[in-house]
Amino acid sequence: MTxxxxxxxxxxxxxxxxxxxxxxxxxATAVGAQNTSLIGALIVVVGTFAWLDDGYLxxxxxxxxxxTVAVTGLLxxxxxxxxxxxALDISVGSQAGxxxxxxxxxxxxxxxxxxxxxxxxxxxxxxxxxxxxVVIVYGRVNPVIATLATLAAYKGVAQLLAxxxxxxxxxxxxxxIFVARGKILGLSVQIWTLFVVAVAVHILLKYTDIGRNIxxxxxxxTAARLAGININKYxxxxxxxxxxxxxxxxxILTARTGSGQPTSGSEGLELKAITAAALGGCALKGGKGGxxxxxxxxxxxxxxxxxxxxxxxxSFWQNVAQGALLVVAxxxxxxxxxxxxxxxxx
Amino acid sequence: xxLSPTPxxxxxxxxxxxxxxxxxxxxxxxxxxxxxxSVYEGQVxxxxxxxxxxxxxxxxCIGGIHTADSGEYFFxxxxxxxxxxxxxxxxxxxxxxxxxxxxxxxxxxxxMFLGRERRxxxxxxxxxxxxxxxxxxxxxxxxxxxxxxxxVSSLSGGQRQxxxxxxxxxxxxxxxxxxxxxxxxxxxxTAQVLELVRRLADNGLAVVLxxxxxxxxxxxxxxxxxxxxxxxAAQVSTSEITHSQIVELITxxxxxxxxxxxxxxxxxx
Ligand SMILES: Nc1ncnc2c1ncn2[C@@H]1O[C@H](COP(=O)(O)OP(=O)(O)OP(=O)(O)O)[C@@H](O)[C@H]1O
Ligand SMILES: [Mg+2]
Numbered sequence: 200m201t202x203x204x205x206x207x208x209x210x211x212x213x214x215x216x217x218x219x220x221x222x223x224x225x226x227a228t229a230v231g232a233q234n235t236s237l238i239g240a241l242i243v244v245v246g247t248f249a250w251l252d253d254g255y256l257x258x259x260x261x262x263x264x265x266x267t268v269a270v271t272g273l274l275x276x277x278x279x280x281x282x283x284x285x286a287l288d289i290s291v292g293s294q295a296g297x298x299x300x301x302x303x304x305x306x307x308x309x310x311x312x313x314x315x316x317x318x319x320x321x322x323x324x325x326x327x328x329x330x331x332x333v334v335i336v337y338g339r340v341n342p343v344i345a346t347l348a349t350l351a352a353y354k355g356v357a358q359l360l361a362x363x364x365x366x367x368x369x370x371x372x373x374x375x376i377f378v379a380r381g382k383i384l385g386l387s388v389q390i391w392t393l394f395v396v397a398v399a400v401h402i403l404l405k406y407t408d409i410g411r412n413i414x415x416x417x418x419x420x421t422a423a424r425l426a427g428i429n430i431n432k433y434x435x436x437x438x439x440x441x442x443x444x445x446x447x448x449x450x451i452l453t454a455r456t457g458s459g460q461p462t463s464g465s466e467g468l469e470l471k472a473i474t475a476a477a478l479g480g481c482a483l484k485g486g487k488g489g490x491x492x493x494x495x496x497x498x499x500x501x502x503x504x505x506x507x508x509x510x511x512x513x514s515f516w517q518n519v520a521q522g523a524l525l526v527v528a529x530x531x532x533x534x535x536x537x538x539x540x541x542x543x544x545x
Numbered sequence: 546x547x548l549s550p551t552p553x554x555x556x557x558x559x560x561x562x563x564x565x566x567x568x569x570x571x572x573x574x575x576x577x578x579x580x581x582x583s584v585y586e587g588q589v590x591x592x593x594x595x596x597x598x599x600x601x602x603x604x605x606c607i608g609g610i611h612t613a614d615s616g617e618y619f620f621x622x623x624x625x626x627x628x629x630x631x632x633x634x635x636x637x638x639x640x641x642x643x644x645x646x647x648x649x650x651x652x653x654x655x656x657m658f659l660g661r662e663r664r665x666x667x668x669x670x671x672x673x674x675x676x677x678x679x680x681x682x683x684x685x686x687x688x689x690x691x692x693x694x695x696x697v698s699s700l701s702g703g704q705r706q707x708x709x710x711x712x713x714x715x716x717x718x719x720x721x722x723x724x725x726x727x728x729x730x731x732x733x734x735t736a737q738v739l740e741l742v743r744r745l746a747d748n749g750l751a752v753v754l755x756x757x758x759x760x761x762x763x764x765x766x767x768x769x770x771x772x773x774x775x776x777x778a779a780q781v782s783t784s785e786i787t788h789s790q791i792v793e794l795i796t797x798x799x800x801x802x803x804x805x806x807x808x809x810x811x812x813x814x
Binding site for chain 1: 642647656659660667
């Protein structure tokens with residue numbers, strides 16, 4: 200073969216040597232601009248409230264923040280996985296509600312067997328998640344619509360099961376007491392639970408082929424399917440994972456309040472979870488995001504909410520603030536991604 | 546552009562991939578009618594035809610996206626069934642589709658190994674994937690990519706095409722099909738991609754190249770297959786046919802010099 204005049208210009212750097220640069224670059228991308236700004240925001244929020252109120256930066260208040268953050272954080276972590284797939288799960292709060300009721304009822308009806316209570320809750324979580332996944336994948340329903348429907352339906356199921364009121368009493372049991380009040384190395388069991396789940400999901404996303412495929416599905420589902428990835432199986436599994444983690448959150452709610460709660464404590468958690476994921480750097484169209492950013496956002500939201508309570512801001516205003524924050528988070532996201540305006544060609 | 550090693554050698558061996566009598570309908574639309582296609586190792590077979598002639602549909606049948614309604618698919622002389630993209634890649638048949646099928650949110654290495662990641666135990670083996678990707682690109686003399694850890698979204702059209710092609714040849718593939726790889730490219734990037742296409746064949750692969758540009762076709766192809774309204778109008782060696790005869794075949798399905806018999810087996814081989 201003869202190449203005439205059109206030989207490609209020699210590029211200065213070729214692909215060789217990329218190995219040597221790989222590690223520092225990975226560390227650099229691991230922190231990233233997104234997370235740096237979240238850390239900055241966290242410092243500003245904590246600093247402001249500490250200055251406004253002496254009670255804010257106490258150990259007791261930090262524990263309160265930690266425990267509220269645990270449940271939201273669990274849901275935000277799985278929400279991150281769902282969003283990376285290019286989907287959404289609005290029903291996580293309701294799933295936590297069902298799991299809370301079921302865990303308490305199973306505990307009571309087995310004469311105080313905590314393990315069975317938890318197993319029952321997780322079983323219900325898996326079932327709820329699989330139903331979501333199957334409706335979306337095989338019913339070809341938009342994920343927002345499907346989980347909006349199950350948000351209502353699962354809440355109804357939880358209320359029916361519980362007869363509209365709190366169920367059972369679990370705080371006679373050592374295990375539930377341990378979940379509610381236990382500490383390991385100075386940190387509450389609830390925070391440890393979040394930490395363990397977050398690390399596990401992070402490893403799954405970043406270091407396994409399963410995680411790589413999840414990013415691929417969110418990035419370009421056609422390419423993923425052509426690469427032989429079984430998208431249907433993945434989506435159902437991801438929703439099942441969301442169900443399991445929501446169930447763990449439900450068990451924590453049960454332990455914290457001492458009984459199975461159909462709605463109190465779990466209602467509205469989906470908004471917080473989605474806001475945290477978006478604020479943490481997840482692109483709602485999928486393919487982008489990570490656990491680190493989401494966790495930082497969860498702590499930021501927790502610190503903010505608690506601070507507003509401490510300085511006595513009306514909870515109605517807090518709702519407004521929360522909704523506004525989601526919009527702001529998504530706007531920042533879209534701008535950062537260079538998302539085009541509606542109708543402009545790419 | 547003097548890319549072609551003319552005169553094209555007559556195929557020395559049997560075709561590595563051969564389709565016989567392929568039919569494919571979508572509802573009432575009969576898109577492919579008794580299509581034949583032979584593809585040889587070490588050769589670029591151009592697949593040409595007007596818009597809607599059925600080229601992409603034929604490629605999807607080869608790649609297992611569509612299953613043909615009837616007809617035979619031979620690989621290395623043996624009849625095979627290809628019902629999914631996985632079946633095709635298991636045979637060593639890789640397709641680079643018109644829209645490339647790359648994940649913009651992933652980097653070059655991640656795209657090249659998509660769906661077939663290497664692992665060490667449970668964990669992704671990034672280093673070995675990076676190394677193999679690097680070697681593959683180097684083996685194709687690709688010099689336009691600065692970092693293989695670059696996101697695909699940041700690449701130019703020609704670079705994206707290059708990545709898609711490199712991804713296809715990574716798997717010890719025997720047949721690589723490229724659907725209009727130069728359609729959206731400028732002059733110099735087109736030349737680079739064509740050069741790469743030629744190099745694939747020179748490395749011993751069987752390459753199928755779909756293109757509307759006859760200059761490109763004559764620059765790199767050893768053989769030309771013409772589809773006309775879903776039928777095989779001709780399969781000829783590039784050296785046996787002229788530019789205007791091909792254009793005639795594309796637009797009317799036949800050409801004087803070759804006679805009307807060229808359709809099925811006429812000038813084959
Ligand atoms: N999934 C489908 N359903 C119905 N008709 C289809 C489908 N896919 C292709 N066709 C029809 O088959 C015919 C051939 O299409 P195909 O895409 O194979 O053409 P092509 O030769 O690749 O054209 P081009 O050069 O424009 O890419 C067209 O008439 C098209 O409308
Ligand atoms: Mg086409």
